[in-house]
Amino acid sequence: MTLMSYRQAIHDTLRSEMLRDENVMLLGEEIGVFEGSYKITAGLLAEFGDKRVRDTPIAEEGFTGVAIGAAMLGLRPVVEIMTINFSLIAIDQIVNHAAKIYGMFGGQAKVPLVIRTPGGGGQQLGATHSQNIELYYAFVPGLKVVAPSTPADAKALMLAAIRDDDPVLFLENLALYNTKGEVPAHDEPAVIGKAKITREGSHLTLIGYSRMAYVAKKIADQLADSEHLDIEVIDLCSLRPLDRETIVNSVKKTHAAVMLEDDWLTYGIGAEIAATISDGAFDYLDAPVRRVAMAEVPMPYAKSLESAAMPSEHDVIQAIYQTLDAIGHRRSKTSPHD
């Protein structure tokens, strides 16, 4: 185990996979000479050369499609899209091509491709640079979408994504890049499509992915200390495939769920989670499934407005308390959060 940042874990995994397999190569804007907008690829051009670390023109549709075509002929490209906002330029290649090629041609060609891209918010980047639109991809059969929340998961899921024969969207998060955690030295790929219970508990199930899985764990730990609350936390890890059974089994035990997400609420990932719980644990629910998500506005620049639009820890704690109140759970009256 080594303590390292989420950023370092992704960097190191890309590097070790490039050392392991000649066919792994990187493509994207500013990933080489500039070393990446968020420096994930720092040093890799110098180490591997420009054949394996390709700076591309600003042409998301073009270079994403190029990576898909190269994957059809046996390369295992890892594409960096600077932020998920810009993936909209490439969405035709991702949705109409990467996701379709295996099925549409009756299984004749595989697309072993990884698209790495960070979501985010909270950095005063305004409306076009603060979106979390992973839902657009999680909606599509043929794609896999993974969203690690810890450095260890970033490593394990990156290993799995690169070695997978299908196109995988690997969702990173600007707010997580500098977070630290223990990362195992050995290479053990995660199983894509499995959620993780990051904290066991019995009072309520708190669900999140990416940054919100990190927030969920942090708040659950905090409430365990301050309030003696025993909250179970699920990190979805994978948005497609979705591990519905882990979610439903947890809710059957806790009888209540709160979903945390950084996307917009209406039609968002949480809507799918709520529907899953309704289908699979209807008789076990003691309270409606609660969702904590982004306010439904184009993200404002002004700090006061941006902060109000994004789910805060306070928002999460309120949702937890209200859900516990709804099921009649007793908690300390001295809570500092009320």
Added chain:
Amino acid sequence: MPAASHREDADLTTAKRTTTSSVASTTKSTTTRSKSTPKKTKGAEATTQLDSQLLDFYREMLFIRRFEERCARSYTQALIGGYCHLNLGEEAAVVGLMSALEPTDYLFTNYREHGYAIARNIDPKAIMAELYGRVDGVSKGWGGSMHLFDLDHRLLGGYGIVGGQLPLATGAALAIDYHRQSEVVMCTMGDGTTNIGAFHESLNIAQLWKLPIVYVIINNFLGMGTTVERSSAEPHLYKRAAAYQMPSAVVDGTDAVAVLEAARVAVASARSGQPYLLEVTCHRLRGHSVVDPAKYRSAQEVEELTHFDPIQLLADQLISRQLSDAASLEALNTAVLARIEEIAAFAEASAHPDVSTLFDYTYASPVVNDSRRLPGQALFDETGAAR
């Protein structure tokens, strides 16, 4: 020309490869001849080879023509579904281009691709079965008319999104370059496709990285119903390559020999690491797809189309050069029609894919927690397992 026997015609596509390679030297030695009326003054051997090539082209073009006409009929009989775009009028372009490729070269194309699949030597029965949506189709019935694909014959699709194939083809060329292999990629598109971003992004990347790729514009002067003039600020489409410092040329696509020669230059350039843009002009003889009555074309325009029918032009040439006569061509036609009937019968007899295979092709690798739920089913079964 001897009346083609049934069997000869069945061997049509195999014969092509041999002819193509044997004629390579001929073309080099006769590069100065005029496009549509090769002179007989270049020596007997060269003439014979050219003659036999013209006959081969004719056979192949006629086969494509009759195949496409049969598709139109099967479509109106509801044996073929979806959209169905035909190569009618583009047969000379198709056979000329495909003859310039080695069997190991790759082709990416669009939804108007039945002829290309035939000219790549893919079994026409498997092509027709795909159009019929049957298990014996090239893509087991998953693709249909717009999405033909055959890895063995290096046809890497058949794409229905205008321009979608361009970045993919460019990426395939990148993989070839990455592995230092000698194949080239040919990527065909329509005239309308030169206005989409993917065209420009792809040409720019290919030229920057010196990828082994030939982009081919099949300029039939129409998008669906929109003319080149109404859609393209630079209507001389090959000139667009200048923006990327890429060599380019335009060739008369009603003349298969001219197309072959131009394509050879393009392919040689790509093989040496210099991507190339080739514009091939031709005329779509019917509507955009089978259902389009093409009312946007004037009666005079439709009348004039007969002058651009590559099959009629080549038939005239074969007769005037005394390489064939009307009776022989008619006999060939009869043989081709019989073969097409067999192909259609094969397609119709092929089974519909079984519903149990519905979930077999979403992912290439085993997937944990993949959804295998039919439309009306609940998310969880009686045992509580997720579907």
